[in-house]
Amino acid sequence: MGKVKKSPWVLHYDGSSCNGCDIEVLACLTPVYDAERFGIINTGDPLQADIFLITGGINTQNKDVVTQLYDQMPRPKVVVAVGTCACTGGIFKDCYNILGGADTTIPVDIYVPGCAARPQAIIDGLVQAIALFQKRSDEHDEYERAHKGEKRNKNGQVS
Numbered sequence: 001m002g003k004v005k006k007s008p009w010v011l012h013y014d015g016s017s018c019n020g021c022d023i024e025v026l027a028c029l030t031p032v033y034d035a036e037r038f039g040i041i042n043t044g045d046p047l048q049a050d051i052f053l054i055t056g057g058i059n060t061q062n063k064d065v066v067t068q069l070y071d072q073m074p075r076p077k078v079v080v081a082v083g084t085c086a087c088t089g090g091i092f093k094d095c096y097n098i099l100g101g102a103d104t105t106i107p108v109d110i111y112v113p114g115c116a117a118r119p120q121a122i123i124d125g126l127v128q129a130i131a132l133f134q135k136r137s138d139e140h141d142e143y144e145r146a147h148k149g150e151k152r153n154k155n156g157q158v159s
């Protein structure tokens with residue numbers, strides 16, 4: 001993973017799940033797996049979040065909540081679906097109120113499979129998310145510079 005210029009903040013939302021994946025996500029935030037060593041921090045505020053980490057499937061009740069949280073996050077942003085339920089609806093897929101995985105409601109960038117998703121897989125997904133967030137941040141900065149009449153050469157110098 002390359003150098004990151006910002007520590008991305010992670011918003012965790014539990015959709016329709018058994019909480020198995022949530023326990024693994026919490027384990028990742030403890031010193032045992034220490035996901036914070038990659039510079040991320042857990043936040044409960046979507047207005048401050050860069051990475052949306054969702055566990056569990058989407059149901060008719062939480063669909064609007066998930067959409068609203070996603071919309072409240074500033075751009076650029078990255079979405080990570082953790083666990084089979086968030087990826088596809090999982091074991092709840094055929095329940096009367098389940099619509100499916102997170103991508104039935106919002107665009108998902110990274111899928112972390114597993115039931116429950118293993119901490120190693122979650123951390124791998126987070127590392128991919130940080131790299132993607134960095135790429136989108138750079139593109140966003142470039143866009144801003146271009147619209148201010150400022151461009152950078154290949155060495156990153158303003159010309």
Ligand code: SF4
Pocket residue numbers: 016017018019020021022055056083084085086090091114115116117
């Ligand atoms: S993927 Fe498995 S462990 Fe994770 S929330 Fe769904 S049923 Fe629970």
